[in-house]
Amino acid sequence: xxxxxxxxxxxxxxxxxxxxxxxxxxxxxxxxxxxxxxxxxxxxxxxxxxxxxxxxxxxxxxxxxxxxxxxxxxxxxxxxxxxxxxxxxxxxxxxxxxxxxxxxxxxxxxxxxxxxxxxxxxxxxxxxxxxxxxxxxxxxxxxxxxxxxxxxxxxxxxxxxxxxxxxxxxxxxxxxxxxxxxxxxxxxxxxxxxxxxxxxxxxxxxxxxxxxxxxxxxxxxxxxxxxxxxxxxxxxxxxxxxxxxxxxxxxxxxxxxxxxxxxxxxxxxxxxxxxxxxxxxxxxxxxxxxxxxxxxxxxxxxxxxxxxxxxxxxxxxxxxxxxxxxxxxxxxxxxxxxxxxxxxxxxxxxxxxxxxxxxxxxxxxxxxxxxxxxxxxxxxxxxxxxxxxxxxxxxxxxxxxxxxxxxxxxxxxxxxxxxxxxxxxxxxxxxxxxxxxxxxxxxx
Numbered sequence: 304x305x306x307x308x309x310x311x312x313x314x315x316x317x318x319x320x321x322x323x324x325x326x327x328x329x330x331x332x333x334x335x336x337x338x339x340x341x342x343x344x345x346x347x348x349x350x351x352x353x354x355x356x357x358x359x360x361x362x363x364x365x366x367x368x369x370x371x372x373x374x375x376x377x378x379x380x381x382x383x384x385x386x387x388x389x390x391x392x393x394x395x396x397x398x399x400x401x402x403x404x405x406x407x408x409x410x411x412x413x414x415x416x417x418x419x420x421x422x423x424x425x426x427x428x429x430x431x432x433x434x435x436x437x438x439x440x441x442x443x444x445x446x447x448x449x450x451x452x453x454x455x456x457x458x459x460x461x462x463x464x465x466x467x468x469x470x471x472x473x474x475x476x477x478x479x480x481x482x483x484x485x486x487x488x489x490x491x492x493x494x495x496x497x498x499x500x501x502x503x504x505x506x507x508x509x510x511x512x513x514x515x516x517x518x519x520x521x522x523x524x525x526x527x528x529x530x531x532x533x534x535x536x537x538x539x540x541x542x543x544x545x546x547x548x549x550x551x552x553x554x555x556x557x558x559x560x561x562x563x564x565x566x567x568x569x570x571x572x573x574x575x576x577x578x579x580x581x582x583x584x585x586x587x588x589x590x591x592x593x594x595x596x597x598x599x600x601x602x603x604x605x606x607x608x609x610x611x612x613x614x615x616x617x618x619x620x621x622x623x624x625x626x627x628x629x630x631x632x633x634x635x636x637x638x639x640x641x642x643x644x645x646x647x648x649x650x651x652x653x654x655x656x657x658x659x660x661x662x663x664x665x666x667x668x669x670x671x672x673x674x675x676x677x678x679x680x681x682x683x684x685x686x687x688x689x690x691x692x693x694x695x696x697x698x699x700x701x702x703x704x705x706x707x708x709x710x711x712x713x714x715x716x717x718x719x720x721x722x723x724x725x726x727x728x729x730x731x732x733x734x735x736x737x738x739x740x741x742x743x744x745x746x747x
Contacts, residue, residue: 307330307332307374307458307460307470308460308462308468308469308470310330310374310376311328311329311330311460311461311462311468312462312468313376313379314328314356314358314379314382314383315327315328315462315463315464317379317380317382317383318358318360318383318386318387318464319464320380320383321360321380321383321384321386321387322362322387323360323361323362323383323386323387323390323464324361324362324363325360325361325400325401325463325464325465326358326359326360326361326383326401326463326464327358327359327401327461327462327463327464327467327598327599328356328357328358328359328461328462328463329356329357329459329460329461329597329636329637329638330354330355330356330357330374330459330460330461330638331353331354331355331357331457331458331459331460331637331638332353332354332355332457332458333351333352333353333455333456333457333458334350334351334352334353334421334455334456335350335351335352335453335454335455335456336348336349336350336421336422336424336427336453336454336455337349337350337351337427337451337452337453337454338424338427338428338431338451338452338453339431339449339450339451340428340431340432340435340449340450340451341435341447341448341449341450342435342446342447343432343435343436345428346449348424348427348428353372354372354374355370355371355372355637355638355639356370356371356372356373356374356382356638357369357370357636357637357638357639358370358382358383358386359386359641360383360386360387360390361390361399361400361401362387362390362391363395364395364396364397364399364400365390365391365393365394365395365396365399366390366393366396366399366400366641367386367387367389367390367392367393368386368639368640368641369382369385369386369389369639370638370639396621397624398620398621398622398624398625399621399641400620400624401463401464401465401598401599401620402463402465402467402598402599402600402620402630403465404465406600406620406630407463407465407466407467407595407598407599407600407601408467408469408594408595408599408600408601408602409601411469411471411594411595411601412585412594413594414471414585414587414592414593414594415500415587415588416471416472416473416474416500416588416589416592416593417456417471417472417473417474417500418456418474418476418500418501418502420502421454421456422454422476422502427452427453427454428452429508430452430478430508431450431451431452431478431480431508432450433507433508433509433512434450434452434478434479434480434508434509434511434512434515435447435449435450435480435482435512436509436512437508437509437510437511437512437513437516438450438480438482438512438513438515438516438519439482439512439516440512440513440516441482441484441513441516441517441519441520442520443484443485443516443519443520443523444482444483444484444516444519444520445483445484445485445486445490446482446483447480447481447482447483448481448482448483448492448494449480449481450478450479450480450481450512451477451478451479451480452477452478452479452508453475453476453477454474454475454476454477455474455475456472456473456474457472457473457474458470458471458472459471459472459473459593461595461597461599463598463599465599467599469594469595469599471593471594471595473500473592473593474500474501475498475499475500475590476498476499476500476501476502476505477496477497477498477499477505478496478497478505478506478508478511479494479495479496479497479511480494480495480496480511480512480515481493481494481515482494482515482516482519483519484516484519484520484522484523485520485523489523489524491519491520491522491523491525491703492519492522493515493518493519493521493522494515494518494519495511495512495514495515495518496511497511497729498590498730499588499590500588500589500590500592501588504588518672521693521703522691522703522705523703524702524703525691525702525703525704525705526702526703526704526705527704527705527706527707527746528694528704528707528744528746529746530743530744530745530746531667531744531746532741532742532743532744533665533667533668533669533741533742533744534665534668534669534695534738534739534740534741534742535668535669535671535709535738535739535742535744536661536662536665536668536669536670536671536695536736536737536738536739537671537734537736537737537738537739538670538671538672538692538736539725539726539727539729539733539734539735539736540672541671541672541673541674542651542733542734542735542736542737543730543732543733543734544674545713545716545717545720545734545737546580546649546650546651546732546733546734547732548679548681548686548713549580549607549608549713549717550607550617550646550649550732551563551679551681552564552565552681552684552713553565553607553613553615553616553617554616554617554622554644554645555616555617555618555619555622555623555625555626555631555633555644556619556621556622556643556644557681558616558622558626559622559625559626562681562682563681563682564680564681564682564683564684564713564714565613568613569613569614569615569616570612570613570614571612571613572611572612572613572718573608573611573612573613573714573717573718574608574611574613574717574718574720575611575717575718575719575720575721576610576611577610577611578608578610578611578651578652578720578722579606579608579609579610579651579652580606580607580608580649580650580651580652581604581605581606581607581649581650581651581652582604582605582606582607582646582647582648582649583604583647583648584596584602584603584604584632584647584648585602585603585604586604586647586648586728589647589648589728589731590648590730590731591646591647591648591731591732592647592648593647595632596619596632596633596634596635596642597619597634597635597636597642598619598620598630598634598636598642600620600630600631600632600634601632602631602632602633602647603632607646607649611718615631616628616631616644617631617633617644617645617646618630618631618633618644619633619634619635619642619643619644620634620642621641621642622644633645633646646732647731648728648731648732649731649732649733650726650728650732650733650734651720651722651726651733651734651735651737652722652726653722653723653724653725653726653735654721654722654723654724654735655724656721656723656724657723657724657725658723658724658725658736659698660723661721661723661736661738662695662698662699662700662738663698664698665695665698666696666697666698667694667695667696668694668695668744669690669692669693669694669695669704669707669709669744670692670693670694670695670700671690671691671692671709672691672692672693673690673691673692674688674689674690675688675689675690675691676688676689679713683712684712684713684714685710685712685713686709686710686711686712686713686716687708687709687710688708688709688710689707689708690707690708690709691703691704691705691706691707692704704746706746707744707745707746708744708745708746709742709743709744709745710742710743710745711739711741711742711743715741716739716742719739719740719741720737720738720739721737721738721739722734722735722736722737722738723735723736723737723738
């Protein structure tokens with residue numbers, strides 16, 4: 304780590320020597336191993352290694368970014384000169400710049416985000432085979448779309464001329480499988496997958512496979528229903544999508560452009576009373592954890608929504624300056640461009656009722672397990688997406704349904720959410736089972 308940070312310091316010195324008023328540099332290294340198979344036959348085993356370097360320079364209110372795959376010091380002067388030539392040619396940006404004194408993280412925490420050992424290829428093959436075998440063993444499963452197992456490791460190193468220097472690593476282990484159930488005119492596909500930072504936390508591949516097979520079989524006989532206005536219940540697998548829409552609406556860049564339906568709602572109740580949305584970038588073994596943001600700003604656990612009230616925007620330095628606010632530690636970046644706001648580990652806190660209690664009292668409604676398309680207008684909040692799942696009759700899942708569209712407006716939907724008590728922090732952006740009454744379900 305020290306060697307990589309020292310090289311970034313050398314690159315920053317080269318930028319200064321080329322005439323930069325300020326600069327920051329990021330180095331990202333990644334290794335990955337992946338395997339896929341279908342019907343027990345190996346289709347691919349692949350290893351990839353990547354090393355990328357990015358430099359951003361500032362001249363007054365002008366800035367430019369360049370990237371490279373060479374990290375040798377003899378290339379730094381040329382890289383800095385190219386960045387400076389670009390910066391002198393672009394228009395001024397009054398909001399650009401690196402963090403000032405007192406803004407960047409001084410002692411970033413050490414997080415539990417990286418497994419020590421790289422799994423051998425044989426272990427990935429075994430995980431995928433076990434998952435696919437378990438899925439194909441479910442009665443009613445007739446074919447397989449394949450199984451995959453993968454591992455990845457990423458190292459991030461960031462330094463700037465303001466004195467900040469920091470690094471962190473992250474690993475991931477994943478298993479997924481998709482199978483087909485039925486035959487002829489009634490065939491259905493479904494899947495399951497799991498990702499964990501540490502191998503010890505990864506679900507058993509056979510459990511993932513059984514889940515995928517059972518999901519596919521349960522979908523047999525799916526049919527459309529007539530258009531109706533009724534309650535919609537979102538399975539945890541898709542409920543996190545509503546949080547993703549919330550995060551898009553409170554993204555500082557969108558707010559600064561005036562393209563968010565929540566742009567004037569900071570400090571207002573935008574969700575139902577009692578609802579709290581938490582972000583924790585330091586969550587142990589969190590899929591999206593990191594000790595500081597992409598500009599070296601300190602990050603921390605906070606309630607983005609507290610008792611239904613919107614408490615903050617997601618801000619990087621640029622959007623914070625546009626809105627005349629302090630940065631919130633939400634910058635995310637790669638090596639080839641400027642930072643942009645992005646969230647880390649986010650979840651909607653669990654409610655106090657069970658999933659079955661959430662279904663209680665629904666004489667007719669929809670339980671959603673699959674979402675299709677991205678029909679969300681972030682300017683107005685209008686929401687319309689394809690969906691599939693199960694029809695609810697008299698508080699029970701009665702039969703599978705397909706070819707539906709659910710519609711509403713996120714401003715109304717957020718205020719109508721009722722959460723169950725089954726929160727599982729599995730995807731990085733998570734929610735328990737959610738119920739929203741009064742949505743339009745468009746069918747046949």
